[in-house]
């Protein structure tokens with residue numbers, strides 16, 4: 102082989118591993134070719150007759166052991182030194198089997214470049230010293246050992262995957278609980294701020310207004326000509342402020358949702374959105390009130406579906422219905438306006454383009470339910486959420 106470059110065939114399904122070995126061997130002046138699995142490796146070995154094969158053990162389609170058996174079976178490739186370079190088959194049985202099948206060396210990943218190169222050189226000079234580098238004749242015992250090695254590896258991989266699946270499931274459960282508690286806190290916070298605005302700020306403004314009114318009627322001020330215009334201005338500014346505080350408070354969390362329930366709150370919301378735009382609306386509520394948290398979930402979904410209908414569809418009618426069977430609540434929000442591409446809108450929403458659609462879906466899922474949106478020209482859009490009710494004995 103003097104004067105001729107040493108040809109090394111690298112067989113590995115991981116591009117990073119192949120690149121690392123290529124760098125090492127090319128630095129030592131070798132010619133390198135690559136194969137991505139055992140099958141590919143066998144074909145290249147037959148075609149190219151390399152001086153050495155260095156192969157991974159665990160690969161798709163055909164692993165290193167099968168490839169080694171095939172290389173050693175065929176006369177044209179039998180004499181090529183075969184080195185295992187494995188990060189997966191780490192036990193002594195694995196290397197014993199490989200050596201018994203005719204491998205010249207068994208290197209465990211990771212190894213320093215000089216160690217790998219040293220092994221390649223050792224195997225090459227060993228091969229030059231003897232004509233045939235073959236293993237023991239392959240018999241049923243080898244096949245059985247190989248079967249055991251592979252089965253052991255599979256069991257390990259399955260256990261590893263099961264651990265990963267269990268960890269992911271735990272993470273999902275934690276994430277769901279976190280999102281649910283965030284939504285609950287958001288709702289509690291809104292209720293608190295709405296109440297503070299209404300009861301504290303609203304009452305204080307009303308008190309100021311009443312005091313000013315009383316002042317204008319006292320004998321000392323009632324005759325002063327300059328006061329009335331200023332007082333009038335103050336009074337109307339106060340009226341506006343009281344109204345704004347009231348609206349803000351209701352928008353944050355309509356008190357009628359707590360006091361009167363879903364249908365009253367949705368009717369109020371429809372009036373100030375659809376009603377003022379001249380859209381006819383119809384509301385049907387359940388016979389009895391659902392649990393407060395689910396009622397809030399349904400109200401928030403209906404609120405977004407109505408807003409979307411008014412903002413995007415230009416309908417003539419919007420109908421909101423909440424019905425409760427023994428074990429589920431069914432909420433539908435229907436509008437007869439323009440249709441839209443639901444799949445595309447969800448894809449945009451999921452990519453962070455908007456919040457409404459994904460927010461409705463998330464609320465339904467967090468309540469253990471489902472949400473579907475269908476839209477077609479001529480029929481308009483239907484948002485339908487089905488949410489399970491907690492069982493009575495839960």
Ligand SMILES: Nc1ncnc2c1ncn2[C@@H]1O[C@H](COP(=O)(O)OP(=O)(O)OP(=O)(O)O)[C@@H](O)[C@H]1O
Pocket residue numbers: 406409410412413414436439440441446450454455456457458459482
């Ligand atoms: N009922 C509807 N009728 C027609 N188009 C709709 C309807 N609902 C949603 N869309 C379309 O889907 C898009 C996404 O809706 P989504 O509610 O997620 O976002 P948005 O309403 O644009 O903004 P926001 O995040 O404030 O809700 C809308 O921009 C609109 O194009």
Ligand SMILES: [Mg+2]
Pocket residue numbers: 405408409456457458
């Ligand atoms: Mg929206």
